[in-house]
Amino acid sequence: MVRVRFAPSPTGYVHVGSLRTALYCYLFARRHSGVNILRIEDTDRTRYVEGAVENLLRTMEWAGIGFDEGPIEGGACGPYVQSERTELYREHANQLIANGHAYVCFCTPERLDTVRKSQQAAGIPPMYDRHCRNLSKEEVDSRVAAGEPHVVRLRVPIGEMVRFHDMIRDDVEFDSRTIDDQVLLKSDGFPTYHLANIVDDHYMQVTHVIRGEEWLSSTPKHVLLYQAFGWEPPKFAHLPLLLNADRSKLSKRQGDVAVEDYRDKGYLPQALINFVALLGWNPSATEEIFSMDELIRQFDLERVNKAGAVFNREKLDWMNGEYIRKMTPEELLPLVRPLLEKRNFVASDEYVCSVIKLMQERVRTLWDFVDFASYFYITPDFTTADEKYKSKHWTPQAKEHLGALLPKLESLETWNHDSIEAAVREYAEANGMGAGKLIHPIRLAVTGRGMGPGLFELLAVLGKQECVTRIQHALTSLA
């Protein structure tokens, strides 16, 4: 039975790299009919953020990533929040002290800092100097009894090669002399990631550890911990990093990294999931659009790439447009509606649907339905007009013809795409001119822009009275 876990630290938002890790866990679990576990790694009290867990849960739900066990779902291996399991970690730290694989350290942060600085100055690798590694049991007991602050450190064996197999990177090995005597239990009684992670993965019976490559370097410590406990380690799969355009680790400073940012900017969860799934993994390379079900069916950890992948916003934009085009106006309506409300744009469902229908082919995000189509809701102020388009089409002759055409439009009995087109083309033909000489000025007068849906359908949606008023207004006020 495959059991995987997504183990985020609740820092307030969900990084898109975490989203991909969560997605791969989910896909792998589903693909193998296994169990997907959510575990909250909140052992750093200094980084506690109010509401972060709730936000995480909401974001995962938005993305369509479900869990079988977790803080909400429950399960046989709970609790699924590390801050509620501290007793377990303390017991296990003591167990390691008892069997000699860990030791108590009384070094102060100040001393560690001093040691580190002198090591750096001397050009040697900064590592704990193992000052407390061989304290006598009597000394340790009395200092602990006296209430002296202390941590528990892993007693890393000397002169040993630590090897493990990674599903993505194959065999990796580290010389134990390059591995630090890692702190396992902090002086505040909370465990570090390393201890909590191993203890939890063991008791939660996790079979595959899927996480970012930034963890590869600490995996030997984890392997050593499994050995110290006498436990069977899980299989490891270290995912390639998501990168900024300059190929550094994807970070806040260089743009949006939070899943919530993309949601708020009008990206669909299906598109973001599809896009992020293909960053570091690819089932065939001839198809690009995959539903969650298709991803599940095809996902294969062994096919995950080794090299990092640049998060390429342009491709996401394209993909989001693809998904928008696949939806119906009715499906889009509830997604666009709240955005219109944010702009105080008021209109009936029917009206908004017809606008969506016209705009669907030319948007990439949900916000484009609002920003590129504002003239459907408010009269244009012409500040968004394309100057080139305006100077080319808003000529004295054009205005003259518009003035002459206006009564004909006004007198139309039925106002729809065909009747409007007939009237416009009739006028153009009667005056020996191309219809474009009318179409462009009308577009400018009515929308204030040089781009948008086909003119006749646009006018039909807008309604006769509104169009007439706008043309009149433009004729008198637009220079």
Added chain:
RNA sequence: GGCGCGUUCAUCUAGCGGCUAGGAUACCGCCCUCUCAAGGCGGGUACACGGGUUCGAUUCCCGUACGCGCUACCA
């Protein structure tokens, strides 16, 4: 500095000893056309470098260079 991981078009990638090195995004051109899109067609750009192994290397091995990650009582 040490350790680790990586390196195919600008970007995401296919390739698992023999290919005119394929697809997608972006870009450019043409078609369609009332604009912008969408759609169709076409185009340019890549195997980091140097050694091996082999009849033959993008593919296997070793170096070099470059990039990235880790190097906390953070995860």
